[in-house]
Amino acid sequence: MTSTKKAVVLLSGGLDSATALALASDQGYECHALSFDYGQRHNAELEASCRVATSLNAVEHRIITLDLTWIGGSALTDTRISVPETRTEGIPITYVPARNTIFLAYALAWSEVLCGNDIFIGVNAVDYSGYPDCRPEYIATFQQMARLATRSGVEGGRIKIHTPLIHMSKAEIIKTGYALGVDFALTVSCYQADVKGRACGVCDSCFYRKEGFLAAGVADPTLYQD
Amino acid sequence: MTSTKKAVVLLSGGLDSATALALASDQGYECHALSFDYGQRHNAELEASCRVATSLNAVEHRIITLDLTWIGGSALTDTRISVPETRTEGIPITYVPARNTIFLAYALAWSEVLCGNDIFIGVNAVDYSGYPDCRPEYIATFQQMARLATRSGVEGGRIKIHTPLIHMSKAEIIKTGYALGVDFALTVSCYQADVKGRACGVCDSCFYRKEGFLAAGVADPTLYQD
Numbered sequence: 001m002t003s004t005k006k007a008v009v010l011l012s013g014g015l016d017s018a019t020a021l022a023l024a025s026d027q028g029y030e031c032h033a034l035s036f037d038y039g040q041r042h043n044a045e046l047e048a049s050c051r052v053a054t055s056l057n058a059v060e061h062r063i064i065t066l067d068l069t070w071i072g073g074s075a076l077t078d079t080r081i082s083v084p085e086t087r088t089e090g091i092p093i094t095y096v097p098a099r100n101t102i103f104l105a106y107a108l109a110w111s112e113v114l115c116g117n118d119i120f121i122g123v124n125a126v127d128y129s130g131y132p133d134c135r136p137e138y139i140a141t142f143q144q145m146a147r148l149a150t151r152s153g154v155e156g157g158r159i160k161i162h163t164p165l166i167h168m169s170k171a172e173i174i175k176t177g178y179a180l181g182v183d184f185a186l187t188v189s190c191y192q193a194d195v196k197g198r199a200c201g202v203c204d205s206c207f208y209r210k211e212g213f214l215a216a217g218v219a220d221p222t223l224y225q226d
Numbered sequence: 227m228t229s230t231k232k233a234v235v236l237l238s239g240g241l242d243s244a245t246a247l248a249l250a251s252d253q254g255y256e257c258h259a260l261s262f263d264y265g266q267r268h269n270a271e272l273e274a275s276c277r278v279a280t281s282l283n284a285v286e287h288r289i290i291t292l293d294l295t296w297i298g299g300s301a302l303t304d305t306r307i308s309v310p311e312t313r314t315e316g317i318p319i320t321y322v323p324a325r326n327t328i329f330l331a332y333a334l335a336w337s338e339v340l341c342g343n344d345i346f347i348g349v350n351a352v353d354y355s356g357y358p359d360c361r362p363e364y365i366a367t368f369q370q371m372a373r374l375a376t377r378s379g380v381e382g383g384r385i386k387i388h389t390p391l392i393h394m395s396k397a398e399i400i401k402t403g404y405a406l407g408v409d410f411a412l413t414v415s416c417y418q419a420d421v422k423g424r425a426c427g428v429c430d431s432c433f434y435r436k437e438g439f440l441a442a443g444v445a446d447p448t449l450y451q452d
Contacts, residue, residue, distance in 0.1 A: 067290065071335045098335035101375050105331040109297045109324035138374040145367040149327050154358045 006030050006116035007162070008107045009058070013048030014189040015209065016165055019177035020122035021056045023164045026180055032114060033058040034107055038099075039069040044197035048188040055183055064106060071097055100133035104142055104161065111159070112150050119146075120162045126169055139163050170212025178218050185221035198223045232256050232342035233388075234333045235284070239274030240415040241435065242391055245403035246348035247282050249390045252406055258340060259284040260333055264325075265295040270419040277412040290332060297323055326359035330368055330387065337385070338376050345372075346388045352395055365389050396438025404444050411447035424449045 007029035035049040053061035123134040143161040147153035190199035213220035233255035261275040279287035349360040369387040373379035416425035439446035
């Protein structure tokens with residue numbers, strides 16, 4: 001008999017969320033992958049999310065279209081703001097206002113309808129310490145709110161927001177995913193990948209990815225632009 | 227000099243959120259009204275929200291299209307589930323999974339970009355006690371989460387989720403709105419209003435509205451279907 005533990009797994013197409021999906025699957029969850037088309041510049045990520053969902057045997061993969069461009073305020077959704085080519089201090093300009101809250105709210109809605117209690121998100125507080133909504137205290141409070149927000153919570157369900165990568169370095173994430181058979185060649189992390197999914201090699205996200213493969217001693221399968 | 231206190235006000239087109247908007251405006255906020263087209267059956271509400279935003283001088287009114295129909299699980303978004311014609315015990319079938327969490331997440335994102343710290347939502351825990359996401363403890367925890375989620379929160383901003391109606395009876399809401407000049411004839415509360423915005427007169431929402439006008443001693447301007 002197969003497991004009926006259901007998890008909604010947020011899947012961006014990058015290597016972190018691919019590893020989170022592999023971990024959820026390894027823990028016996030039936031995985032329902034959820035991605036968002038939110039007008040992000042790096043649309044190559046969405047194509048990557050489809051490849052990753054298939055390769056890691058998600059039972060279902062939904063892509064929700066959200067219009068966040070009207071909100072603006074981030075280099076990822078506002079074309080008037082450039083993606084910086086150097087790492088920044090404080091809250092990065094690539095931070096999208098309330099993005100993880102919106103993503104987790106949708107995951108919560110879907111989880112409720114699926115009668116699941118488990119949501120996986122590949123946030124990381126080590127490399128992304130500048131993002132308010134990647135911190136453990138944020139996740140803990142979202143979980144508390146989720147238990148009050150829903151039918152399941154009221155009826156005693158213990159909704160859990162799983163963040164298995166939150167304290168890992170990029171190298172640890174890569175080693176973990178590698179051990180679980182994640183094909184990182186399918187993933188795209190770059191904030192400004194080209195239409196073929198090739199990475200710029202210079203943005204924050206490329207920097208951490210490149211360093212991570214080096215530190216993990218795993219061959220980097222990333223395709224870079226010239 | 228005009229006030230620059232900015233509030234995002236969730237506006238459904240019903241009488242509760244119209245009163246919440248009137249209260250925010252009365253408190254000196256520059257009001258940015260936010261409505262959602264989420265495939266709800268009662269689309270007449272959205273037209274009402276436009277009339278209400280204009281009549282109560284919101285400086286801006288945005289309608290965000292969300293697809294919640296794929297989530298299903300509610301009589302308001304799933305056409306296979308009927309809107310009940312009698313009041314129900316427990317969590318009503320008109321409850322939409324995680325709806326207020328999704329709505330508040332968008333309000334939070336907009337508020338952050340506007341550099342505001344105030345969000346108004348017309349939830350009510352008296353008549354809608356069956357909805358998990360209308361309870362004071364839910365709102366308090368959302369607020370706590372919001373302060374951790376955002377740039378403003380990290381930088382010391384005190385994001386506040388205002389719920390001025392949460393403990394009011396429908397009659398008190400009506401009296402409050404009436405005193406502030408809300409034109410209730412512009413509002414639509416019915417879960418299954420017809421294309422002209424005329425109310426069914428039998429759903430939960432119609433029941434509470436009708437009783438409210440009676441108890442408030444205010445003439446009921448609602449147009450009913452035959």
